[in-house]
Amino acid sequence: MRTWVYLGVAACLAGLGAVRYGAVPSSYDAAAWQSANPEDGKVADGVFVSDYFDLSYRLPEGWTEGLAGPGPTQSGYYVLGTWAPKHDFVGTVLVVAQDMFFAPESSEVKNVVAEFRQVMSAVDGMTIDSEPAQVSVGGRPGYRVDFSGVGLFRSMIAIEIRCHVLTFNLTSRDPEFLASLVRSLDNLASVRKKTSDPVPECLAGYATSENVVHRVEPDDVGAKAVSIPVRMIVATDGSVKHVHVIRASAAQRRNIEEALRQWKFKSYVRLGRPVEVETGMTFNFKPANM
Amino acid sequence: METIKLTRARAHAGLAAMLLGSVAWSGGALAQNVSNTNPNAVTTSTTTTNAATTDAATTNAVTVNAAARGQNNNSGSASSRSGATDPGVRGGDPGVGGALPGLNDVERQYFDVAKEVFQEVDAGPDGLGPRFNLDSCSGCHSQPTIGGTSPATNPQVAVATLMGAKNVVPPFVTANGPIREARFVRNRDGSPDGGVHSLFVITGRSDAAGCNIAQPNFAAELARNNVVFRIPTPVFGLGLVENVSDGTLEAALAANAQQKRALGISGRFNHNGNDGTIARFGWKAQNKSLLLFSGEAYNVEMGITNELFQNERDSDPACQFKVTPNDSTPLVSENTASPAASFQNDIDLFAAFMRFSAPPTPASATATPVAQAAPAGQTTGAATATTGAATATTGAASGTTTTGAATATSTLMASASADASSVLPSAAGSAAAQSSSPASSGASLTRGGQVFSNVGCQACHTKTLTTEKSPLTGQSNVTIQPFSDFAVHEMGTGLADGVSQGSANGNEFRTAPLWGVGQRIFFLHDGRTKDLQEAIQQHASRGSEANTVINNYNLLSRDDKQSLLNYLRSL
Numbered sequence: 001m002r003t004w005v006y007l008g009v010a011a012c013l014a015g016l017g018a019v020r021y022g023a024v025p026s027s028y029d030a031a032a033w034q035s036a037n038p039e040d041g042k043v044a045d046g047v048f049v050s051d052y053f054d055l056s057y058r059l060p061e062g063w064t065e066g067l068a069g070p071g072p073t074q075s076g077y078y079v080l081g082t083w084a085p086k087h088d089f090v091g092t093v094l095v096v097a098q099d100m101f102f103a104p105e106s107s108e109v110k111n112v113v114a115e116f117r118q119v120m121s122a123v124d125g126m127t128i129d130s131e132p133a134q135v136s137v138g139g140r141p142g143y144r145v146d147f148s149g150v151g152l153f154r155s156m157i158a159i160e161i162r163c164h165v166l167t168f169n170l171t172s173r174d175p176e177f178l179a180s181l182v183r184s185l186d187n188l189a190s191v192r193k194k195t196s197d198p199v200p201e202c203l204a205g206y207a208t209s210e211n212v213v214h215r216v217e218p219d220d221v222g223a224k225a226v227s228i229p230v231r232m233i234v235a236t237d238g239s240v241k242h243v244h245v246i247r248a249s250a251a252q253r254r255n256i257e258e259a260l261r262q263w264k265f266k267s268y269v270r271l272g273r274p275v276e277v278e279t280g281m282t283f284n285f286k287p288a289n290m
Numbered sequence: 291m292e293t294i295k296l297t298r299a300r301a302h303a304g305l306a307a308m309l310l311g312s313v314a315w316s317g318g319a320l321a322q323n324v325s326n327t328n329p330n331a332v333t334t335s336t337t338t339t340n341a342a343t344t345d346a347a348t349t350n351a352v353t354v355n356a357a358a359r360g361q362n363n364n365s366g367s368a369s370s371r372s373g374a375t376d377p378g379v380r381g382g383d384p385g386v387g388g389a390l391p392g393l394n395d396v397e398r399q400y401f402d403v404a405k406e407v408f409q410e411v412d413a414g415p416d417g418l419g420p421r422f423n424l425d426s427c428s429g430c431h432s433q434p435t436i437g438g439t440s441p442a443t444n445p446q447v448a449v450a451t452l453m454g455a456k457n458v459v460p461p462f463v464t465a466n467g468p469i470r471e472a473r474f475v476r477n478r479d480g481s482p483d484g485g486v487h488s489l490f491v492i493t494g495r496s497d498a499a500g501c502n503i504a505q506p507n508f509a510a511e512l513a514r515n516n517v518v519f520r521i522p523t524p525v526f527g528l529g530l531v532e533n534v535s536d537g538t539l540e541a542a543l544a545a546n547a548q549q550k551r552a553l554g555i556s557g558r559f560n561h562n563g564n565d566g567t568i569a570r571f572g573w574k575a576q577n578k579s580l581l582l583f584s585g586e587a588y589n590v591e592m593g594i595t596n597e598l599f600q601n602e603r604d605s606d607p608a609c610q611f612k613v614t615p616n617d618s619t620p621l622v623s624e625n626t627a628s629p630a631a632s633f634q635n636d637i638d639l640f641a642a643f644m645r646f647s648a649p650p651t652p653a654s655a656t657a658t659p660v661a662q663a664a665p666a667g668q669t670t671g672a673a674t675a676t677t678g679a680a681t682a683t684t685g686a687a688s689g690t691t692t693t694g695a696a697t698a699t700s701t702l703m704a705s706a707s708a709d710a711s712s713v714l715p716s717a718a719g720s721a722a723a724q725s726s727s728p729a730s731s732g733a734s735l736t737r738g739g740q741v742f743s744n745v746g747c748q749a750c751h752t753k754t755l756t757t758e759k760s761p762l763t764g765q766s767n768v769t770i771q772p773f774s775d776f777a778v779h780e781m782g783t784g785l786a787d788g789v790s791q792g793s794a795n796g797n798e799f800r801t802a803p804l805w806g807v808g809q810r811i812f813f814l815h816d817g818r819t820k821d822l823q824e825a826i827q828q829h830a831s832r833g834s835e836a837n838t839v840i841n842n843y844n845l846l847s848r849d850d851k852q853s854l855l856n857y858l859r860s861l
Contacts, residue, residue: 125740
């Protein structure tokens with residue numbers, strides 16, 4: 001079983017993620033954090049807030065939300081937001097997240113950026129302006145690579161939060177403006193108030209027969225073969241306290257949620273104490289053979 | 291069998307008339323124009339076809355999309371916003387429409403007969419209708435030549451009243467608009483529909499005496515915003531596409547996954563329901579094979595039942611003028627120029643025409659004049675065909691330069707005062723080079739190819755794929771340039787049609803192959819625009835995977851936008 005340390009929240013608890021630029025409106029409370037999902041982030045009063053990722057970012061002056069992206073995919077990929085100037089269209093920011101539980105390939109931040117660099121270097125006319133390098137983004141460790149081509153200057157900056165790789169993709173036709181956009185990412189801050197709430201351990205592959213004490217199969221979810229990714233938070237007593245069906249039809253979602261809420265896990269114990277666990281699993285459904 | 295032979299004989303005359311722009315038709319005092327088959331048709335009655343349903347989640351999208359329907363938007367608004375201009379349809383030698391290079395004589399003969407059958411014009415005795423959209427395959431697939439897509443003049447207008455028919459031409463079909471099939475999003479009871487509702491009936495035709503059925507009530511369906519459209523897709527080179535393995539497609543989709551993620555793109559395949567392989571034909575990749583594609587279109591678009599789709603869509607006995615299935619395998623030789631083709635039914639030959647047809651060739655390879663718009667500051671004029679396009683369309687990744695020393699560790703962003711610009715050592719210095727203006731049409735096409743890749747078009751419009759072993763002579767392990775990943779992608783509320791087919795939902799469409807796009811008149815699944823730049827802009831809307839790519843496009847200089855448009859029109 002792979003274990004990923006929840007670096008982002010750990011950093012916040014250590015006080016590294018304190019709000020830097022004055023008050024940031026926050027909807028955060030313990031309940032919100034427990035029930036939030038990755039795609040729930042939104043911009044209000046010029047500030048992007050994601051309770052799930054414990055993240056806020058004040059957009060540059062005069063910027064707003066761009067067109068929303070598509071919904072979550074079956075591989076746990078999210079378009080969290082697109083931000084752009086209201087008037088002079090000089091650049092954009094795209095924020096996406098890849099769930100490390102469902103990534104089809106290596107999802108370590110360093111590897112993601114390295115692979116990205118390789119792909120971009122193979123694009124005809126693309127220049128790698130700055131090789132991947134470790135950086136700190138709003139107090140969070142990450143990696144950055146810069147590249148340009150056909151008059152567009154771009155930075156890709158990746159960090160890990162809650163077993164997701166978040167990437168900030170910044171683009172401008174003005175390299176100086178791009179630099180200012182990069183600097184603005186230091187506005188990234190925590191929205192989480194001081195709390196003693198336990199932080200779930202982020203564990204891949206925890207939903208196995210070894211750990212599941214009681215399992216209820218979801219009802220039939222249709223005639224088509226389908227794989228449905230699901231994230232869940234397992235409480236300290238082994239009950240399932242939150243289910244996030246990442247991509248499914250309404251009926252599939254309902255059936256899976258109803259089934260999973262009846263599951264019972266062994267309590268996960270770390271350092272002698274039961275702790276909450278956040279994990280993922282995929283339901284693979286196949287139609288009956290004809 | 292005799293009926294088929296007669297049909298084929300008539301068809302040739304009909305085609306000749308069509309090519310001459312005439313409405314004369316052999317076989318009596320009958321008027322005849324051109325015909326139609328749209329391969330995007332769908333049925334709900336077979337396990338081998340991804341059934342059409344509507345997606346509840348996209349109901350609103352359909353409403354949003356309604357404004358674009360029924361219009362051929364060539365307002366030039368996209369051009370006026372960007373300063374760049376669609377060079378327009380590439381003229382000259384189509385450079386397409388023939389057989390795959392390298393076929394042997396037997397295979398070429400088979401193709402030639404198949405192409406003739408593809409051009410047959412059908413009537414009552416052949417089983418046309420009772421409901422139909424047009425009366426031949428080549429009527430729809432005719433731009434820039436047989437096998438292509440919607441022509442400039444819509445033959446559906448003439449066929450509506452051909453042979454005494456009394457059909458009313460729906461308002462979304464116009465003389466200069468695209469050939470269209472219509473689908474209803476929902477049934478009257480609110481349940482999903484998504485199927486094709488043929489535009490016309492044979493009622494009133496001189497070859498359909500006694501048939502008295504009515505057209506669908508399009509006015510009512512339009513009034514409740516329930517009609518969506520599809521236009522014909524070109525069929526050139528599709529045998530090569532059919533011969534790309536699933537593994538190759540999956541590898542191509544995964545090859546640049548990190549780049550896709552950085553653009554907000556994902557994509558997935560529309561897998562066939564039972565065998566799980568990748569379906570790849572039609573606007574939503576809903577059709578698994580060319581044979582299925584053919585059989586379904588023959589029934590849905592022309593109303594001709596066949597050995598794949600045996601049952602009439604309207605079984606009113608007064609409207610049946612041929613045994614069912616209307617098209618069947620001849621057991622006695624048809625005595626065509628190809629002994630093999632002489633024992634084939636029509637749908638096998640339709641599929642063979644597609645399977646044996648050569649792919650489109652870009653302007654560079656055909657030395658066809660390309661009317662290009664000049665970059666800013668240059669005189670606009672007819673540009674010549676260029677060898678530069680050859681470079682631009684090879685798809686080889688090259689020319690990458692790495693500048694600036696790698697920064698092993700950096701905490702430049704640890705505080706607000708950090709000067710992050712120091713990690714852009716080469717960006718400012720290379721700014722001038724990045725904005726270089728194309729100096730010639732060849733340079734413009736080369737630059738356009740780079741723009742295509744740099745802004746992210748190629749993330750979905752995959753340039754090259756390789757076929758696997760083929761039974762056809764010289765067709766194994768061929769590298770093709772379809773400019774598609776054949777995956778379906780979420781295209782947002784602006785393009786959504788609310789129709790779900792297989793695993794493709796109402797917002798998803800297959801990446802349209804761009805080979806031959808330079809010679810197409812109408813763009814996007816419903817033919818809503820003739821303006822290539824408008825088609826690009828329509829990729830962006832709420833929920834679309836293409837939003838970031840279009841943002842990148844909008845950030846380009848006017849010259850680079852123009853180079854991209856020139857490049858696309860060279861394909």
